[in-house]
Amino acid sequence: MWVEDWAPRAACRQDTPDALFVRGAEQNKAKQVCSSCPVRTECLAEALDNQIEWGVWGGMTERERRALIRRKPAASWRSVLENARVQHNENNVTV
Template identity: 85%
Template sequence: MWIEDWAPSAACRQAQPDALFVRGAEQNKAKLVCGGCPVRTECLAEALDNQIEWGVWGGMTERERRALLRRRPGASWRSVLEAAREEQAVPASH
């Protein structure tokens, strides 16, 4: 199920905002906050669909997001990520 108003449920909502807008090795620490976040996918889709250039969003750095955007220019990332989530939720039939 896709959560439209995802920000109140984000794992980072209690973190200092500046902690997610860091450079270099500090980004790995920032990405740890996203690890168990229940709305990580929604956050990532927001950053990709709006081409947000700064910070860690959905567990991905700016560089990682740019790489995805280059691979699928013009994609609706919400649609892509929502479909991927649904595929993972469906148990494989034997």
């Protein structure tokens, strides 16, 4: 299920914004916050669809996001990620 109002559920909601807008090795620390975030996919889609240039969003740095956008410049990332989530969930259903 896609969460429309995802920001209040984000793992980083308690952090200062500056913690996610860092450079170099500090980005790895910021990405760790995202690793257990329940709305990581929604956050990433937001950043990709709006081509947000700075900070760590959805566990990806600006460089990583730019690489994705270059590969699929006209993509609706929300659709791409939402469909991937559905397929992942369908493949991992236990009987």
